[in-house]
Amino acid sequence: MEVTISATNEILTTDGIPLKVSLKKAERKNKIRAFLLVFPLLLFIIVTFVVPIGDMLLRSVDDSQINTVFPKTFEEYKKWDRQDLPPEEVYKSIFFELAEGEGIQIGKALTRMNYSKSGWKSLIKKTKRKIKKIVKSGDLPTSYKDTMIEIHKGWGDPSFWVSMSQMTDERTLIYYWNAIDRTYDIDGNVIMQDEKRRMYIKTWIRTLKVSVYVTFFCLILGFPVAHLLANLPLRYSNLLMIFVLLPFWTSLLVRTTAWIVMLQQKGVINGVLVWLGIINDDQRIQMVYNMTGTIIAMTQILLPFMILPLYSVMKVIPKSHMRAAQNLGAKPVKAFIRVYLPQTVPGMSAGGLLVFVLAIGYFITPELVGGKDGQLIGHWIAYHLKTTLNWGLCSAIGSILLAVMLVLYWLYNKIVGIDNIKLG
């Protein structure tokens, strides 16, 4: 390409365009080309993954469904001065909204109302039947307030009405409070749940505890193995690597099943212990369907995630460092602690964080081998998703868990860099 130098000392291409502009243009073209290659996948992930997760986040604070069922009532309710009982207008609007509302929608709203104050569901169900009869007969009452209190004395109980103030907003934090065993009292203050309904904080603490244990055990078990693999001649270490990679490639359910086979009361480990005479036949240890089972199985399942990062860090530590330290008079233990160990810290933190992050979100293994006291927080997400259909609470627990994960991954990214994740 011919380059001419113009009077203003600007370098021009043959077409007379300044080189800078032309270069920028070419670069932009390249940028667009690169982006176009990534675009299909980016769009796909955003539609099938990011949007659903965002939808879940919104759902965790969403309270709009109930507002579509009782719009008029809530409007009148907001005018009420909160003294004694609400005025006649409120009773009138809820009377008609119950009589004319769609059954399914009212049912959903009732479930929501019960989260704020138990008793709403039965109160409204009983009232609705009678209201429908009244409307059918065409004999509309003169005072809706008196009629409704006559139908059920709950309508004369101010505490029901006070609790309604929590529902009139389209956004709510009740699910987040529920997820940490708290709730609103009827005046809207945050209080602890009833003693028997407190189970989430317990599970959160257990989740953290199990994750810490699993990370710790993985580090203890993984460190020597990674060290051995990194220092053996390649032909041996490649062979031994199979022991690490095979579990990594094997189905999670297979590994979980295998642990049930190993740990159950008639299982392999108890069998060996009885055969060796260490325990009697009637003293078989219960190792599965409790927290012990969860910890043992999760340690084995997550161990490769600790060994692989440690291995790749240890592989590049020159062997001469230890020799040099010893040459300078350090005892082997001291040389190990002062010279070798500090150099493995990046590997330990990478592996540790990875195992910890994977552990707190674990669901399958604890669900199958955890029994009653080995469940982690993922259990409640599944439970509310499938069994109670309390999707708000399900989303709130999920969102909290997601937030914890993101913070940890941010840390991981700071330490290792997310694009340094390696497989196999």
Next chain:
Amino acid sequence: MALPSYATPIQRTYYYLYIFFCCVVFFFLIAPLIAIIPISFSKSPFMVFTEGMMSWPPDPDAWSFRWYRYMVGICTDKNLTTPCGNKWMIGTVNSFFVGFVSTFFATALGTLAALGLSRPHMPYKGLIMSILISPMIVPLIITAAGMFFFYAKINLVYTFTGIILAHIALSTPFVVITVTATLVGFDMNMVKASQSLGAKPMRTFFKVIMPLILPGVISGALFAFITSFDEVVIVMFMASLDQLTIPKQMWAGIRQEISPVILCMATCLVALSIFLLTTVEILRRRSEKLRGITAR
């Protein structure tokens, strides 16, 4: 890493303790997988080693293929107490179907994206990379919940389409990571050379780029396949009752009827994973050779 000849007795003791400890850990890693294999050939209806299996010389009455026959749907066995049918085979067919379809799309989308990400001009690389990798990072149970709510809105729950879409999203990160890793150190001059010799972009892609990154693409595809093949949480929430897959059947099996038939399937899956592991290892070495990186 042998012990030097001048090692003191204490050093020797430490050394042997260390080797012993490592052996224990290797045993811990592999023993559960090995233990299930013999039990899958058991005659007993429980997942245990029976006395007959432990005796020496081997007692032929304790061993049988009955659970394998049960698994493939041959129900001639009169002593069966559990309902026998071809559920496992339906599950296998479905698993392979979902696995293959999602692997195909995940590999295509992931490879393209990796090619784009490896270009020096890629804008917002870090941000886009973290979005693309996020399905691998977010715990499955959260993904499952989010997808269930969202797919329920657009009537995709209880369909294979929904499951496949979810599986593609879950498995693309693996393809992106492996292919990007292969592209590190990829010599862009080769592309320029082929273009200067007159090849159109398509021809350059299939004749120059593809052969070089193929090992990475295949390993990525295998990762994607195993991710979809092994996935149970999303299937549990998004599949209808009769949409069985192997992991779903295993889950139900562990939950309800603990019979050795689960172990038969588990044994098959261990065999599959050995096959996949070997393939990936061979490909990795081949790729390193191709790119001129000698084994570390």
